[in-house]
Amino acid sequence: MAMGVHMRLTTVLCTVLLITLVPGSRAETLQNFANDFWTWRAREQPFSTDDIPRVDRPADLAIDWSPQAIDRYRAQLESFKTRYAKLSDPAAPTAQQVDYRLMGSALARVHWELDIDARWQRDPSFYVDQTLGALYLPLLPPPPFTTERQAMLVSRLESIPTTLQAARKNLTDTRKPFADLAVEELADISARLRIVVSEVKPQLDADHARALEVALPAATTTLEDFRSWLMQQHNSNMNTAIGRDNYLYFLHQVAIIPYTPEQMLLMAHQEVNRTIAFSVYDATRTGSVPVMSVFKTAEDQMERERTDEIAIRTYLQAHQILTIPEWVKHYRNLPLPAYIAPLEEMGPTDDLTSPVRLDQNGTSYVAAPRPGPQGFFATSLDPRPIILHEGVPGHYLQKVLSFANPDSIRTHYYDSGPNEGIGFYSEEMMMMAGLFDSDPATRQLIYNFMKLRALRVEVDVRLALGEFTMEQAIEYLSKNVPISSSTAHDEVALFATTPGQAITYQIGKLQIMSLLADIKTKQGNRFSLRNFHDYVWRNGNVPLSLQRWELLDNQSEVPPLELR
Secondary structure (H helix, E strand, O other): OOHHHHHHHHHHHHHHHHHOOOOOOOOOOHHHHHHHHHHHHHHHOOOOOOOOOOOOOOOOOOOOOOHHHHHHHHHHHHHHHHHHHOOOOOOOOHHHHHHHHHHHHHHHHHHHHHHHOOHHHHOOHHHHHHHHHHHHHHHOOOOOOOHHHHHHHHHHHHOHHHHHHHHHHHOOOOOHHHHHHHHHHOOOHHHHHHHHHHHHHHHOOHHHHHHHHHHHHHHHHHHHHHHHHHHHOOOOOOOOOOOHHHHHHHHHHHOOOOOOHHHHHHHHHHHHHHHHHHHHHHHHHHOOOOOOOOOOOHHHHHHHHHHHHHHHHHHHHHOOOOOOOOOOOOEEEEEOOOOOHHHHHHOOOEEOOOOOOOOOOEEEEEOOOOOOOOOOOOOOOOOHHHHHHHHOOOHHHHHHHHHOOOOHHHHHOOOHHHHHHHHHHHHHHHHHOOOOOOOHHHHHHHHHHHHHHHHHHHHHHHHHHOOOOHHHHHHHHHHHOOOOHHHHHHHHHHHHHOOOOOOHHHHHHHHHHHHHHHHHHHHHHHOOHHHHHHHHHHOOOOOHHHHHHHHHOOOOOOOOOOOO
16 A cells, blocks of 8 residues: 555544544543554654654644643643543453553653653754654655655655744753754754755655745754854753663653663673673684675675575574564665765664555665775675664564554554564574574674673663763773774764663563573473564564563563652
């Protein structure tokens, strides 16, 4: 089905669901409550540079971060919390109680965004996300550009002046490191946006192309003025830390992770040591590791990615590791379009589809290979490690299986913990399952990825607790991974502005392995790795502590619910 038809269906669905918000229009159930919440959330949820929380937005979305809108969001949240409290049923089946806890987490996340993390008040880069980031997302799916999608591009470009006007009113607690990030992100923005518009125009009809051109001057002027305004602010507040109590609230109420910061640091340190030791054992076994060559052209790389993705799917099914339904499409590399390149810092250059686009391939764009040293995640050397994490069996496959979950609460719920945990778990799991037995250089890539993910935990925790400044975190990663200072800068920029994101890879993987071990111990010879993975992937949006509750009838790792 074409994207335009899907968007029309989504709009009709949203309209129907909004009608159900009228008090007394029907008996309240957890499913009705969730439908109303997700409909509201598609309008209110902030845009993010993370590709996991991307959601289908209504075609008539109005991006509104005015002070009045924030007050309205708070009032609407309180209304949802009142309704939610009345739906508690400790005697309900476990699956329903898990869904109830999921909705409590979703409510807690809104509170986190509005009143604890409060990026809208502290972080000017938040408004880069709500302007350029909002424009970036409808550029990502491959052509064709439907009429609805073209209109979305126009409306989001037109909304930039209003959003930045609200930003100047809201930023009453600005932190200088975050302001500096926004200044960096807006460098050369006029020239970059002109390229975006000129390059995307051939994909558009005449009316929408003309409308983009008309909206461009006001958008670029206000973005430049916002950058100048930030540079003129005399702000000396360097504190970016969210603080221990707030961080614990995120861990326990939003992410539903049972650990303390100190426990996660210990877990991560043990993983760093294990990774280094295993890398040494592997290098000793294989001797000298051959140097990997870069693909000559992007076409060569894309063809290799295509064949590798098919081979990985075959390997998963032949070794009874994971079931891939016949209806699942493919994860494909495509050339990076010129209209996306100027904004690629706004998030991963991929499109993992959505619940209404399951008939489309997942896409990841690649630039032309270049000679010399490669980036840390070097798909131009071997596409397979990134296929495992981002494509199959990682994000693309996991997301589409979760999108098809008949429980719509689990379809729409998100937290990066289980998703990134599955993506990271897939890398080492497939290495241990033999995929890279003949490729010692690729195994060393995997060990490097493992080391970075473990060190990310320390960076996340220490940034959140105020034990690292951003500069110290950059130096720490540059020295200990090691990675380039520019890559470390990009990593820390994301983690400082999104507390709790960097822990998700390592902590999520460890939770999956712990759950696997406990189920294997309980089931013994009846244990099936494929059955275990099929459940975890289908419920891959659900925090692992809740999956443990459902699979093992063990609620011990689910922190008590606390709505503020």
